[in-house]
Amino acid sequence: MGLGRTRSVGLRGVHGFVVDVEAHVTQGLPGFAISGLGDSAVKQSSDRIKAAAALIDKMPVSQRRVTVNLSPAGERKVGTGFDLGIFVAVAAAMDLVQVRVVRDVVHIGEVGLDGTVRPVPGVLPLVRAASLAGVRHVVVPVANAGEARLVSGVHVHPVADVVELVRRYDALGKGRVVDEVPVPLVMAPPPEPVRDLSEVVGQADAKLALEIAAAGGHHLLLAGPPGAGKTMLAERLPGLLPPLGETESMEVTAIHSVLGTLGSGHDACLISRPPFVAPHHGASQAAVIGGGSGHIRPGAITQAHHGVLFLDETPEFDKSVLQSLRTPLERGSVSIARAHETVTFPARFQLVLAANPCPCGNGWGKGLDCTCTPLMRRSYFGRLSGPLLDRVDLQVHVQPPGLSMAGAPPGEPTASVAARVAAARSAQGERWRAVLERGGGVNADVPGSVLRGRPWRLPTSATTTLDRALERGSLSLRGYDRTLRCAWTIADVMGLQRPGLEQVDLALSLRHRAGVAA
Known part of the structure; x- marks a missing residue:
């Protein structure tokens, strides 16, 4: 038990800004507090993360005292896109993944009660902001992978659920090669004809x-x-x-x-x-x-x-x-x-x-x-x-x-x-x-x-x-x-x-x- 860190991205208008996600997990009276000026969707992420964490062995989040901070704490955070970053930071604090592996990776996505990672709007400007901030690895939902890959200079890693993500991070921490999740190919609809x-x-x-x-x-x-x-x-x-x-x-x-x-x-x-x-x-x-x-x-x-x-x-x-x-x-x-x-x-x-x-x-x-x-x-x-x-x-x-x-x-x-x-x-x-x-x-x-x-x-x-x-x-x-x-x-x-x-x-x-x- 200790301190875990990773990164996410917030949205201000149509421009993004990088957010440092910090999680501290300790023994004590069970609780899950999120600071950093988040809206109601951010505050409710604790319930989603506790339900998803119950699917993973050695991650008894509901029995620990968890404190999460989204920095800069004075900047408003809106939406469910911080769920995945908070989940990974908590997992790092509980030693399920190594902090050095996830510290400089940006995580974007909503976590469902069944552990699935669901798409969120605004992924393109979020990944673009991460790229401008010097980030080179971004984890996004599978459904948002095509949109995220429109940004050059960033390696996009699609993820389908948190159980799979923790398993992949554990393998990376041990030096094993991890295969990427395949992204389904969908034929783009033909553009609408120009009216003459x-x-x-x-x-x-x-x-x-x-x-x-x-x-x-x-x-x-x-x-x-x-x-x-x-x-x-x-x-x-x-x-x-x-x-x-x-x-x-x-x-x-x-x-x-x-x-x-x-x-x-x-x-x-x-x-x-x-x-x-x-x-x-x-x-x-x-x-x-x-x-x-x-x-x-x-x-x-x-x-x-x-x-x-x-x-x-x-x-x-x-x-x-x-x-x-x-x-x-x-x-x-x-x-x-x-x-x-x-x-x-x-x-x-x-x-x-x-x-x-x-x-x-x-x-x-x-x-x-x-x-x-x-x-x-x-x-x-x-x-x-x-x-x-x-x-x-x-x-x-x-x-x-x-x-x-x-x-x-x-x-x-x-x-x-x-x-x-x-x-x-x-x-x-x-x-x-x-x-x-x-x-x-x-x-x-x-x-x-x-x-x-x-x-x-x-x-x-x-x-x-x-x-x-x-x-x-x-x-x-x-x-x-x-x-x-x-x-x-x-x-x-x-x-x-x-x-x-x-x-x-x-x-x-x-x-x-x-x-x-x-």
Whole structure:
């Protein structure tokens, strides 16, 4: 009996931190105490571990006084992933395994009453944090092994139950070779097919705005009557975006790992497509922005990181939810503050809003079938505040296609538009490589001070209309900068070196074409 040590990993937001697990076992009044600011799931692990330990000879945990400490003790520990680390530390303290064998190994997993080691969410960011901390050996549940092996530089050891794990550690301590537990091979489901832009009938202006949004990373508002194709257009935006890079793919996959949406785990692979997230208009602020009582979880804006967040029927969302989008749109992250902690989640996404012209949806054209009063229409669009719309670069009206368009040949396919988008983004990456901190990016990321300064400032002849709008007060300085960014994107799509008067005017017109205030 004595002191046992091993390691585990805790989760703070979507990032992990290494935790030292210490266990002291001695004779005395039986008890099992866990310190280290754990939540209720951590405190209940004592019952699970005592039941699992009863399956192993020479491990009478329920008859001993056990004290476990999770260090750093001032950092909150959440979830059942510490079970396996606590179990191994207790086993080391009871001399069932040698401390030197398990001291520098990270253990992640939930322990069942029958001794099985069950999967937990967030294994990818947990193993990644262990790797960054210099850990080279990680023990995870068999079901999480495929996900854990996505992290390079770490030897992943899958385990099915604690009896087998203790037996393997005992053999390692005696210098014997131990075979790894085989991980079942599961065929990954085929990726969902990309929805093709050619399926959208007509809508030349909206398609142009969609291409510009994809090329420059701009936010988009689609306003129009029901059935005009707003949702179809929004769903085809991810197909126009280029595949995620290695770093972006790891970030997105880690977020989905925390949310538990990666599937079975055996067939886990990095997410290479930009995610598309479309929450229902009845979603709460915690569901969209992030939060929750006790355990702070990422919301839809974090799930859409490096992808698209689509808010269909935007005016039907709670006004507080829409207002809370303003800061993430500017910063690319969101901080959730609680009395005991503040958690920051990444939230760099493209926002696509869709709105009907009025509550009944018939207030377009002459509006003869509209049953809404002027007050209802004003209240409906009043939820889309000016500061929020000021952050949306492209605002276009989507007209319902007429009968003549129904028999028209298919439009341009997604592959052709995506090729132009990729070429435009490549030009932007080369242009802003020395300007942006991340070593390249899209026009939407460029500070306005850069576009208004040398050598990127456009001549007065190209910004005449834009300058006049700013002088009249019909355009804010934020809107001025966003219009400049959009003009640069239009020039990139057209293959021009710099935007001229035509591109700037087009960018300005696309900013006010939705007629939301009508």
